[in-house]
Amino acid sequence: MISYKEAGVDIDAGNSFVNEIKPFVKDTFTPLVLGGIGSFSGAVRLPVGYKNPAILGATDGVGTKLRLAIDAGKVDFVGQDLVAMCVNDLICNFAEPIFFLDYYATAKLEIETAKRVVAGIAKGCKMANCALIGGETAEMPSMYEGKDFDLAGFAVGIAEIDEIDRTKFVKEDDVLLALPSTGLHSNGFSLARKVVNDLGLKFDEKIGEKSLIDTLLEPTRIYVKDFLKLKSHIHALAHITGGGLIENLPRVFRAGLGAKIEKSAIRTPEIFKIIAKMVDSHEMQRTFNNGVGLVIVAGKDEADFILSNSDAYIIGEVCKGEGVKIL
Numbered sequence: 001m002i003s004y005k006e007a008g009v010d011i012d013a014g015n016s017f018v019n020e021i022k023p024f025v026k027d028t029f030t031p032l033v034l035g036g037i038g039s040f041s042g043a044v045r046l047p048v049g050y051k052n053p054a055i056l057g058a059t060d061g062v063g064t065k066l067r068l069a070i071d072a073g074k075v076d077f078v079g080q081d082l083v084a085m086c087v088n089d090l091i092c093n094f095a096e097p098i099f100f101l102d103y104y105a106t107a108k109l110e111i112e113t114a115k116r117v118v119a120g121i122a123k124g125c126k127m128a129n130c131a132l133i134g135g136e137t138a139e140m141p142s143m144y145e146g147k148d149f150d151l152a153g154f155a156v157g158i159a160e161i162d163e164i165d166r167t168k169f170v171k172e173d174d175v176l177l178a179l180p181s182t183g184l185h186s187n188g189f190s191l192a193r194k195v196v197n198d199l200g201l202k203f204d205e206k207i208g209e210k211s212l213i214d215t216l217l218e219p220t221r222i223y224v225k226d227f228l229k230l231k232s233h234i235h236a237l238a239h240i241t242g243g244g245l246i247e248n249l250p251r252v253f254r255a256g257l258g259a260k261i262e263k264s265a266i267r268t269p270e271i272f273k274i275i276a277k278m279v280d281s282h283e284m285q286r287t288f289n290n291g292v293g294l295v296i297v298a299g300k301d302e303a304d305f306i307l308s309n310s311d312a313y314i315i316g317e318v319c320k321g322e323g324v325k326i327l
Contacts (some may be wrong), residue, residue, distance in 0.1 A: 021122075046158065061153070078117050094162070102135040104135065106139060108141060166235065167252055170254065174300070176259060186215030196212070242287070260319050
């Protein structure tokens with residue numbers, strides 16, 4: 001007779017892992033959470049105070065940033081990346097995150113590695129004011145090899161229906177303000193890894209005060225608390241992920257509106273300047289955030305409040321036309 005463990009799947013390890021992560025998960029619970037850990041699904045009550053609410057969902061992964069993290073043995077922050085990529089999308093539709101679910105798939109479950117990843121997810125959830133109410137851990141030896149694993153995340157939030165579509169609030173001459181990124185966030189890593197390799201750079205080389213590997217793996221910034229503080233002063237938000245400013249900013253404009261951005265105004269971290277040694281300007285703009293993690297669109301009369309209550313800075317304005325012009 002052959003056991004499941006002999007086929008490559010250790011049920012006991014899975015059960016042990018669930019017990020190991022319970023403290024991290026429970027620490028994310030908000031007053032909205034119903035029940036505990038271990039049921040067939042997670043449950044939350046809807047928050048009160050909404051007049052005409054809708055439920056919004058967002059899903060994402062970490063991309064090939066995960067390849068670097070696994071190879072370097074530095075997986076503690078990819079969980080924060082996972083949460084950030086989902087909740088930063090939700091707030092662009094003015095949804096406040098409520099809960100998060102994760103999916104962790106691997107060839108062989110290494111409890112300590114998985115525990116570090118889930119601890120990072122829990123940390124990200126706390127930063128986003130949402131609860132980690134469940135997840136799935138899949139051990140699939142025929143799909144993955146060695147120490148490889150993959151991650152996916154699913155965030156759910158709530159918003160007033162008439163606040164979801166931000167295009168109707170954006171006007172010509174609105175100000176564009178950048179909230180800084182912490183680096184590449186979780187986009188463009190296939191290109192970044194190729195550049196690093198082709199330039200012959202070593203991961204222990206210093207980029208400012210940090211090593212190259214730590215600079216590349218700097219966790220994605222979570223903007224939920226910035227959003228909640230500034231919400232009443234914002235016309236729209238654009239999460240700058242794959243596609244950069246060029247492709248993401250137009251998503252908040254109605255037909256006939258575009259943007260003018262002063263390239264010299266953008267505070268670009270050194271890592272992007274290194275990558276730009278081998279990548280032309282247009283490709284840089286459509287692949288990376290180049291230092292801008294989130295763009296706030298606001299009326300001129302709201303700009304001073306935003307500047308005084310965040311680390312945002314002005315990079316341009318909304319204008320007639322189509323697309324984004326980086327001057």
